[in-house]
Every structure is written in structure tokens, then in C-alpha cells.
Amino acid sequence: MSQTLFDKLWNAHIVQAETEQAPALLYVDLHLIHEVTSPQAFAELAARGLKVRCPERTVATMDHSTPTWAADLQGQRRYASEQAWEQVRTLMENCDRHGITLHDWDSPNRGVVHVMAPELGLTRPGMTIVCGDSHTSTHGAFGALAFGIGTSEVGHVLASQCLLQRKPKTMRIRVEGELGPGVTAKDLVLHVIGKVGVDAGTGHVIEFAGSAIRALDMEGRMTVCNMAIEAGARAGLIAPDQTTVDWLRGRAHCPQGEAFERAAVEWLALASDTDARFDRDVLVEADEIAPSITYGTHPGMVVAIDQAVPHAADATAARALDYMQVEPGKPLLGRKIDVVFVGSCTNARLGDLRSAAEIMRGRRVAQGVRMLVVPGSEQVRKAAEAEGLDQVFRDAGAEWREPGCSMCIAMNGDRVAPGQTAVSTSNRNFEGRQGPGSRTFLASPATAAACAVAGHIADPRRLDGEPEVHIHFPAPRHMEARP
């Protein structure tokens, strides 16, 4: 019988098939952990006198509560609170106690968990990967079954390397055709979520397919799968192909030489069979997609950047427009902004930074706007610095920070102030997500950079010579003087 990519991944990891009475027992190949969702799980293990079953299948990083300021001359870091430091210290102790590899401050590989694991080749096609973080769907870009879990399940995996799961349904979203100039993977996924809805994927695993998906590089594919959860699906998937294989070749944790080529043959065989059936099938035309931006308080409230914001269809939507202070019937272009954030597990990889830097080069962040650029990992940071991207951002008046989740989740002290408007390359525009009272407009790195330069919401395709974009070139100021 023909199988989907999901079926193949699922079947290869079943320890015990599901019955009416009990869910399937699913084996986990890689368990990624971080400081926020693991301490209570380790405490549970300690309370029951249990060990970590497979420390070698567990990898830790610290990203959510960590400051993005560089350490001071004494090596001290400015944590948001004593409790935040306590949380990071607890992770260090737990990893030490259980023999788990932790990429901490000294590691050249530390980073946002969904950026650093693929970089290291820890994420590979055919695997099952979980993490106490909903954006674990990112790793599905490699043809791995990857999804977010809660802290109880983190405990389950630590203790048993397995999860109890009911088999989800499958949904395929095909994006056919070519993306237009200036249209990125972020625009694609925002458009798709707007089209299918924020709960369309509930109970499903989404496989993204079609020519526009195959044309994306691995970074773009990670951006797309990252936001599968914003369509309600715990996992997103993209079939491994030559792009996947080429990206993985030579990565630290990948097999090397002959073994790699043998593995690659297996990876390429994971693709859904041509006659495989999905529970739901959705077709999206790539040429319908423009640079996209959200206008409401969930990622499905999205429009093409030059398109009018729709009128509220119900009370929930009306509340969202009111919260965002958005006027329906008009495009968002020209809306004044206070903050621009380029970062997060969605858009903080090298290509994202290049795309933003291309717009920033030789320009300045508009007066009154604060721009924060936070690379996704130490590797991204070093690569960006090697090609001078940090200097481009600094010269433009943006803040260049150290890797972490930063203003995406706003629990490390990096936040948007109450009432402020932010254009962000992250994944969630929920009320208060970037700080109490903050208003978030989600967009691509290119759009975010264009907005930073203009000082208001702007179309990255019409940066120069258009009347609606005012580019200020104020006298250079020192970073310390910025708010």
C-alpha cells in the first residue's frame, strides 16, 4: 500500500502499535531540551528515583531565558532576574548530573534550539525529534517527524525515550508555481496560514509540497515548517531531496564519507509515494503570494502588504483590530512603528540576516525606531560577522546582539514596551507576546528591514523612489544613546 512521508516516519518508530485502550508507543531518536520546559521534568525524575534512559539521545541548549547582551569584562551576564539565572543554572546542573551534552555559554554551537540542532546535523531525515517547545515543527523541513511536547512528556522521554501518541491525520499543502520577486518563505507561510486558518492543522501533520516548496533552500523550508504550529499542526514536513542532502553533507553529527552517501539514498526514499492519500489536500498558487504582514493578534490575520485590512467578521476579530489599533479598509502601509526585531527560530539564520542587511546597507534605522538584530546561533553570529553583516546593522543604528530567543518570547528582558508597535520576523503576534501591551506585526526579514528604514510599515519591493517611503539619514548616534 502506498505511504505518505509521515506514514513511513511513524511506522519506523512504533515500539507498540496503538490499540483501542492505549496509544502507540513512539520511539524518540533525538530529544532537545532547554532551560524553560525541562526543570520540572527533571524534578519529577528525581522524585521517582529515575535516570535518564538515553543521555546520548538528549541534547541541551539555553536560549529562552538567556540575556542577549555580551558578558561584561568580568564575564558577568545581565539576566532579566535572579530567577532567570536560577533556571539556567538548574539546566546546567541537570545536564551535568545526567551526562547530557549542554551547549552553554562556552560552546561555539549554542543557539536557539531549532537553529543550532540542524546546523550540527543533529537533525536528519527519517528521525523522530521532540522538544518542550512548539516550534520543534521546524525540524520537519528535513523530513524528520518533529513536534513540540509539554513538560510531562519531556519527563516521559527522559525516562523512557518514548511517547504515548495517537496517530494524527495527514494534510498536504501544495504550493505550486514560482514566488514573485521579493517574496520569501516567510511570506509564503504567512499567506498559507491566512488561507487555511490557524486551527486547520489541529489533529494533523502537514506535509508541505509542490514546486514552490521544492524551490526553497533549507533555511526557507525551516521557516515554513516552523510555522506549521501556527496553523494548528504539531508537525510540518517536507520531503528530503537533493537540496536536503547537499545541506547536510559534512555537518558534524552526520555520517561521513561512504556512510553519508548510503544514508542519503535512504533519506531520498522517504518521500511520499506518488499515489499516497492524505486526509486533506490543499492547493495554493505561488503567484498569488505577495510580501505578507499580519494585522491582528494571531498569525492567520494576514494580508499582502499593499492590501487593505479586512473588516472584522466577528467579535474576536473586532477585539483584535481594536487591540492593534488598526483601521480596517485601509492598507497598513505608513503605520508608524517603534521597534523592529529581526530574530527567532523562524527567521534568524544567515540568509535571513543577509536579506535584512541588503536593505540596511548604506541606510539608517529611522529616527525614533529601535531595531534589534539577534542571530539564531553562535554559528550564525560568526558567519554573519565574517561577512560584515554585524557592521552593516551597527552602521545603520541597529543593535547587534548575542544569540537567543530574545524579543520573540520576551522573557529574557528584551521586550517591546506597552503600547508600542513592533514589526517582527518571529512567529507569534498574540496580545502581549513581545511584552505586556505590545503590538506585533509579523513579516519577513526584508519587510522588517524596510520598515526599520522607513520608520513605518513599508513594502520591501518599493524601498526607494516611492513617495510613501521616507528614508531618514540622521547624524550617526552612539548606541548607548538609543532608548
Added chain:
Amino acid sequence: MKPLRQLSSKTLVLDQDNIDTDQIIPARFLTTTSRDGLAAAAFADWRFDEQGRPKADSPLNAPTAQTCEILVAGDNFGCGSSREHAVWALMQFGFRVVISAKIADIFRANALKNGLLAIEVDRDTQRWLLAHPGAELNIDVTECRLDLPGNGAGTELWSVTFELDPFARTCLLEGVDALGYLLAQSDAIAEFEQRREAA
């Protein structure tokens, strides 16, 4: 985990779709290393203003709010982040049951692992519940049945059934979590590992 077999309580209604876990517990409360002490963080930005004063118009601040053990909400409740803190905060606030027509996957999984019954009802039942805050409901977990009061004089009490995974139901009824069951499968897990190693 505290068993949950039967419960009768008034409802608290939050008539809004897509209530995400950032609303249920804002991220700044997540630096804790404990499961406890989260009652005050539940819906913190809905309940308190920037100065920490209770907002008068929030149903969550009504004098009876913390005695309501049943939360009724719009669609896609619990979407967003996987933070189990959302479940802990709701339970510490006083809820044992969440009812919606659609509940997000990760939230639901987290809820059932902690003894918070998260159930989906049909559209009509949800609409009725949203329109009748404070309705006195009876929930029978053994029978997966929800009893609703009449619509006023002369109308009979009515019931709907809900779906609940048999495994989660057993855990709720017996007050046990799944970890014990998982550990009991360790031979099967070891066999699986050996089989793969050999392949």
C-alpha cells in the same frame, strides 16, 4: 494526579476564539523551575492592569470566579506555545475542566496529563454554554457525559456525550499519570532498540 470521576460546578465563560497560551500565562512567568505558585499568573494580563490592579470588567475577577471549576471558551483554546505552565496555572486558579468546540493539540495533551479534563463539544452545545455563563453543569467522566440545565421554566435537563481517549480516561478516573505505564514497557523499548541496532 488527583482523580476526576464526577464534578458539578458553575461555568466561567470566556467568549473568545483562539485564546492562546500566552494569554493563559504570559511568558515572563515562565522563568520558574517549579510547577507551583502559578495561580496569580493565570490570565495575568487579562486580570490585572500595568500597575497590578485587578481589572473590574474581567469575568476572571468576579467574586465567584475561583469557585467555578469549569471554563467554557471559544474555538482553538490553548493554541500557541507548548508551555505546560498554562495547564498548571489554570488548575491552580481553580479549573478542573475546559470546554470548547475545538482545543489545540498540545494544550489538550498537556491538560489530560495533569488531570485537567479538556473536552470538545458540538457547535450548538458550545453556543449554548457561551450564552449562559454561570450555568450549573454536571460532568461524568466514567460515562463521558455532560449534563446541562434546562433553558428556564418547563425545560428539561439535557445531556451530551463527549469523546475522551480511553487511556486518558483511565488515568483521570484512577488519578494516575502515564509515566508508570511507560516504564512498565521498558522490555519492549529495549527490544525495539536492539532490533534497530541489528538492522
